[in-house]
Amino acid sequence: MRELRGNQALCEALAQEMANDPRVFVIGEDVAAHGGVYRVTENLLEQFGPDRVIDSPICESALVGAGVGAALVGMRPVVEIQFTDLITIAMDQIVNSAAKARYVHDGAMHVPMVVRTLNLGKGSVYASQALEAWFTHVPGLKVVMPTDPHDAKGLLLSAIRDPDPVIFFESKALYAMRGPVPSESYTVPFDKANVCREGSDATVVSWGSTVPMAEEAADRLTAEGVSIEVIALRALVPFDRQTVVESVCKTGRLVVVHEAVRRGGFGAEVVASIADSDAFEHLRAPIMRVANPGVPVPHSAALHKFALPSVDDLVAAIRRTMSYD
Incomplete structure (x- = not known):
């Protein structure tokens, strides 16, 4: 194609x-x-x-x-x-x-x-x-x-x-x-997330620009014997809650990564969807969020690492959730 x-x-x-x-x-x-x-x-x-x-x-x-x-x-x-x-x-x-x-x-x-x-x-x-x-x-x-x-x-x-x-x-x-990209006209449904990669040890939920970050983190951790399921949300409204719940029921761990500020970010809604679902009793570790800590994104490229989530940040969060048994 x-x-x-x-x-x-x-x-x-x-x-x-x-x-x-x-x-x-x-x-x-x-x-x-x-x-x-x-x-x-x-x-x-x-x-x-x-x-x-x-x-x-x-x-x-x-x-x-x-x-x-x-x-x-x-x-x-x-x-x-x-x-x-x-x-x-x-x-x-x-x-x-x-x-x-x-x-x-x-x-x-x-x-x-x-x-x-x-x-x-x-x-x-x-x-x-x-x-x-x-x-x-x-x-x-x-x-x-x-x-x-x-x-x-x-x-x-x-x-x-x-x-x-x-x-x-x-x-x-x-x-x-x-x-x-197919040449013909086609539609993609809003309410069905894309499971980019299947895994068994932890679920990473992301959207937009952070999906490649999640896939890179999964690649790194595969070399350490950790199997990561990566879910890319296509839409936040409507939110495909069921795909996330089913994945966390399987893996028992969840890390959410997004570019937006952590406080009040949509990651909190993803976390809440697990807290009031059947997946909650399957959790084997605290849920982690990786996001902007709550600062404006600076002009200086040297300062971006203090404002924007990185692959290293995500890998560290996944390792932390894997440390719980």
Whole structure:
């Protein structure tokens, strides 16, 4: 099968669905003439014209508001927010308009809108936050985080076709990652996690940019005779609780890793799902979380190790949970 980079897979998903459904359009800063900061919308302007690929002013509240309005009257907008940090400017439109529409109209109106945004990860204290947990707390929103090019395309197609608003978090690492991607249109379900690797000694749950980290940690520990099961969540809402519970029932140990701040991060929800499930009585060790300890991500690359989780951090956490018998 051919291989694409993550940004190419996302672009292909947009192009195929725009060709398939005339209601789909793209709006955002630099998405048209420039083709997107990371080339996710490259050549879409040439294919579909300025009425469907729209360069917006630098005003996130306005472009998301335009998306909500268009969705309410039957369109299927894909709104791009260049960096996750900038989504804060559009919180009212997302949280109080898009998320509430189906409820306040008793199902008569809904908002089939996708908000694509980027967790940059590092490089700027103002553009490196991972804020996905905020949106999991809002009824009416779905929260999706692709890990690889195959899932990026299939999940984006699922998001565009969904009848409700979807917050679609991408990562810079995903854009450069290469992987097999079918040429045809296909969907990937939100509510089924990907068991990347089966194991018997401990379960590692991750999502987004930390999945490759989990796989690398599993590779290291395999050499020490430790068998790690790696689960990549495709979505946080809906959350595939059952796959995690079944895995922990088997392994008896759980480590959760995410890029976001530990306090109030979605990892706490994963942990709680084990605490009130049948898996709890199978635990053989305390559950571990590996995450940002609660600091802004600094500009300085030399300081990133103090803010962002690393493979070494994850390996240490797994070793710690393995030390309990």
